[in-house]
Amino acid sequence: MSQKVVVTGLGAFSPIGGTATETWENAVKGVSGIKAITDDWVSQYDLPVYIAGRVAQSVEDSEFISKVETKRLDPSGQFAVISARQAWQDAGFSAGDAEEADELDPERLAVSFGTGIGGVWTLLDSWDTLRERGPRRILPMTVPMLMPNGSTAAIALNHKARAAAQTVVSACASSTESLHVALDLIRSGKADVVITGGTESAIHPMTMASFAKMQALSKRNDDPERASRPYDVDRDGFVMGEGAAALVLESEEHAKARGARVYAELAGTGVSSDAYHITANDPEGSGAARSIDEALKAGEIDPSSVVHVNAHATSTPVGDPAEATALKVALGSHTDQVAVSATKSMTGHLLGAAGALEAVMTVMALKDRTAPATINLENKDPDIDLDVVTEARDLPSGEIVALSTSFGFGGHNSVAAFRSVD
Template sequence: MSHKVVVTGLGATTPIGGDVPTTWANALKGVSGIKKLEDSWVEEYQLPVYIAGRVAQDPLESGRLSKVEAKRQDPSGQLALVAAREAWADAGFSGENAEESEGVDPLRTAVSFGTGIGGVWTLLDAWDTLREKGPRRVLPMTVPMLMPNSCAAAVSMALNARAAAQTVVSACASSTEALDLGLELIRSGKADIVIAGGAEAAIHPMPLAAFAKMQALSSRNDDPQAASRPYDVNRDGFVMGEGAAALILESEEHAKARGAKIYAELAGTGVSADSYHITAPDPQALGATRALKEALEDGDIDPTTVVHVNAHATSTPVGDIPESLALHQTFGEHTKNIAVSATKSMTGHLLGGAGALEAILTVKAIEERKAPCTINLDQQDEQIDLDVVTDARELPSGEIVAMSNSFGFGGHNAVVAFRSYES
């Protein structure tokens, strides 16, 4: 029996596109999704930072969710449903869910979804209601909507996935760890199909104020599209983004039996912990290096076949350098042959949803043999000795591997490695 796990469907809603084709096209063009926030609460709370990457397409206005569905979900759950349904449809199943699809067993279909913060809008709106109007006005759906597992639950119910509905909460590594969990669910024989991904919708005054207070956010309010500057000497912090992304993972046997299109193989994953600092990465990048090496070992990957990395690259002064160090400690001289893309420069940082989105961009890079852009890199930091892709670039033919890195507050490190697939 083969232990291969393959990717058969992709779905996303992001600051640079309402679906995967649009997001991918704009990632190749170098389109920024970062804008000034025009909400009244910016002035009301005198926020020091008021730029962010909102989703390009509202799920309700676009008709991708009904009014009833939207009302019963926190914004993060709304985005999760949109992405998961697109991925399911893209995978070519015969029905709208596992129950209705030929050859699909709902009891062997699982969900593995990540989030960094969960239903923060629901939580804080309910608190405002309680203080201003009393307990009788708090909505009865408040707890189901604010739970961090609400995204996984919503996707499970929408797609009739009954093998498991699991949630990973590991800050900005959440949805990459969700892919790791999805891989293990299939390898262990517990599932044939896993809808794996992540979602975040935390562009709210409180998180913005808190991130700004810790000096993690870029303060380029007057030039939002140039604010996210990974690897640039003038980088001054990340930019908040929102969105969701989902990948359909399947065992190779199951995918081939139904004649599915296969984008790539999810060849290996690596997860580690720094155990160093609650927010700062280990400056020696020991944990990140372990995660990279573990992903290579897990996938039985020859390091010289790695041609592309979608980097975590948040644009923080202290965060970008250790990732470069980790790549050098993992690949040595081969590092110079790896095309590195920092796509948060365009999308902003989707927190718990970032890893899944960047995994999709990595899969698309393999499929189309193109590495997406890094924008706003005017002067590369001398301490970051990487071949950074500033204009979309062709990738080699033949068997190749591309990787995606995610690192989160708390010292979470997660890496996924995708291999090109030949049937």
């Protein structure tokens, strides 16, 4: 078996919490982070949908980023830096960067971060500035702020990570694929430690209008907290979310040498492509099932060991059944014994950051032996034959496995399999 890779640090900046701990506690309680958008641009553009899951804490109130840094980073970069610093501190490293940490060689530290869209606020605000005020008013940092790899670069610079700085852009599968890259960086011998995760800040009038035009968003403007309702017969689309999440991964050998606290093992990951449609899932779920199967094989995991899935479950009429089908194909009859949580019911859909946030929750589920809630499931779709957790539920003792699944426009499928540790 390949060398073990373990999770030693967690960070999150999400619609239901300013930290990983707060996010997890609210996920267990079933707290919704979805609210009405009250910005002037809602009425200015007469948007048909104006509900979303914005971050629960303002960037200005976070202790993990300075005011100067916020001026040099797109909101997506701000969220990324905050979550990465949280995870770094949580992992117990003794200094702010690898260069100063006695227990870490900066040339053995890498970053693998994902995003679906990147610095869309910077891009579109700069376009408005150019049209209205001319080229002299464009900020010198515009390109570093808008480029999709800007968040990865900011984290790598901050932590002096010199082994690699890689960015994954695979729509809503991005940050789970970033875990796949991170696992390979360690198992290949390229790095001992990787800061991995994902970020997104796309609650912008253009993106809201675009997703609404696709009929992808829920139109429950009058009932925001109940709008995201995975698996419910009355689901009518996803709810936009924003934020970031980060995990510190280490080789087990490196973690043991420095006496690190270990949350769980990242046992395996899987990726595949549907090559079916630019936005729709393959209704047969074959590509998604292959990614699940690949993650299990990579971790030498028997499907019967899987007790929990934090599902992609976006609350779309087409996507939810396709994923349920994929789980049935990959796990067979054992699917009936798996506790499935759909935490987007609380956070909304963080696009490229969704997988990282759900990976953090999956790790916490194993650590606390608790499957988080799925809210708003009032009338379950009879075509979705899954054991959905509607109130937080205990998970079994002993060695168990939990999956985090992510699927994105373009047919991207990615899965992370985590194994519990004593």
